[in-house]
Amino acid sequence: MxxxxxxxxxxxxxxxxxxxxxxxxxxxxxxxxxxxxxxWPPHCLGFGSQWRYCDGTALRSxxxxxxxxxTGVDIASGIQPIRAAGDGVIVGYMIDPTFHGGVLIRxxxxxxxxxxxxxxxxxxxxxxxxxxxxxxxxxxxxxSMGSRTHFHFAVFKGDMESHAWNGALPPTPCxxxxxxxxxxxxxxxxxxxxLGA
Numbered sequence: 001m002x003x004x005x006x007x008x009x010x011x012x013x014x015x016x017x018x019x020x021x022x023x024x025x026x027x028x029x030x031x032x033x034x035x036x037x038x039x040w041p042p043h044c045l046g047f048g049s050q051w052r053y054c055d056g057t058a059l060r061s062x063x064x065x066x067x068x069x070x071t072g073v074d075i076a077s078g079i080q081p082i083r084a085a086g087d088g089v090i091v092g093y094m095i096d097p098t099f100h101g102g103v104l105i106r107x108x109x110x111x112x113x114x115x116x117x118x119x120x121x122x123x124x125x126x127x128x129x130x131x132x133x134x135x136x137x138x139x140x141x142x143x144s145m146g147s148r149t150h151f152h153f154a155v156f157k158g159d160m161e162s163h164a165w166n167g168a169l170p171p172t173p174c175x176x177x178x179x180x181x182x183x184x185x186x187x188x189x190x191x192x193x194x195l196g197a
């Protein structure tokens with residue numbers, strides 16, 4: 001029966017010969033995202049909320065009366081710069097008389113393509129459809145909407161298509177639109193899961 005010293009020596013040899021644990025994997029830059037604004041205070045609508053103004057007025061309903069559901073989050077914001085949430089390419093810019101500017105950025109992640117959606121913004125000079133952007137780069141400014149000034153942000157898991165523009169979708173298919181959430185995911189949870197170290 002080996003003595004205590006022999007056991008301790010054998011354990012020490014085992015520890016010395018054991019390989020070091022592998023280093024934590026470094027995140028692929030394509031998979032790292034950030035919030036487009038430095039603070040993230042909620043406005044009236046969250047992901048999946050009924051699509052209504054803060055005063056309760058519904059923005060769109062199906063013939064059945066079902067109010068459409070919000071595909072993103074609205075962030076209380078004054079007029080301030082908006083940053084690209086991740087590395088990508090601007091694949092859409094639209095100006096709407098009610099909602100002002102909308103921007104779509106396509107991001108190729110290791111797990112597939114996502115589109116980030118930015119509404120109620122004005123694209124900055126020098127940016128256009130086809131512009132390559134980097135995470136954290138200022139691309140736009142929040143548009144003034146008077147007492148309704150806010151920023152809308154959404155994440156669409158899929159490649160570019162017309163529904164990637166939707167700020168809301170019906171709870172069940174109607175008017176030719178797919179049911180919520182379709183390919184939209186909670187944008188706050190998505191960013192939190194993809195923040196860099």
